[in-house]
Amino acid sequence: MKIAIVNGGSGNLGSALKAFAHLGADAALCDNAAEIALADRIVIPGQGHFGDVMNGLHARGLVEPIRAAAKAGIPVFGICIGLQLFFEKSAEAPGLSGLGLLKGEVQLFSGARYGAAGGLKVPHMGWNALKLARPHPVFDGLDGTHVYFVHSYFVNPASNADVLAWCDYGLTFCAAAGQDNLVGCQFHPEKSQTAGLRILKNFLEWKP
DSSP: OEEEEEOOSSSSHHHHHHHHHHTTOEEEEEOSHHHHHHOSEEEEOOOSOHHHHHHHHHHTTOHHHHHHHHHTTOOEEEETHHHHHTSSEETTSTTOBOOOSSSEEEEEOOSTTBHHHHOBOSSEEEEEEOEESSOOGGGTTOTTOEEEEEESEEEEESSGGGEEEEEESSSEEEEEEEETTEEEESSOGGGSHHHHHHHHHHHHHOOO
């Protein structure tokens, strides 16, 4: 099984690669359409600016191959910014479209609860508990488990049917989302120790 870890020019590529290698997966960085076409599973890893990563995918000619693979039923896993790219647009890069694999948008933590007045820091950084919205093989047995977040933006799916897990940070936000062969998480499984490795292992074994 070949795992393509997409290189959009930024993101936590090394940690994601090491985590899959630790699990014995045949994972490699991918920055061209041919490698996407040969992949059995695709991972879009996290960290970075929505606009920078999306523009990086365009520059490498990866946007349409990723969309085609997703449409063909290849399992695709998005991590942090990778999940955000699944959606139609982001407040971080107004006017720039995302991959549009899921309907909805990406929003900033903002309002009276955040900053000096509210006391909640942005970015949201640290360990928080997942609340599973519904059963999903990738998050099997992880309800209530603490995972590691580093983000200022969060996804807001158009339909709650696409929400797989919630988390609380001043508000209840979507911590994981997916549909059919798509799954993604706002947190970093590659930094979430045992729980994170379990999620990545579940993804490798998942049969959507």
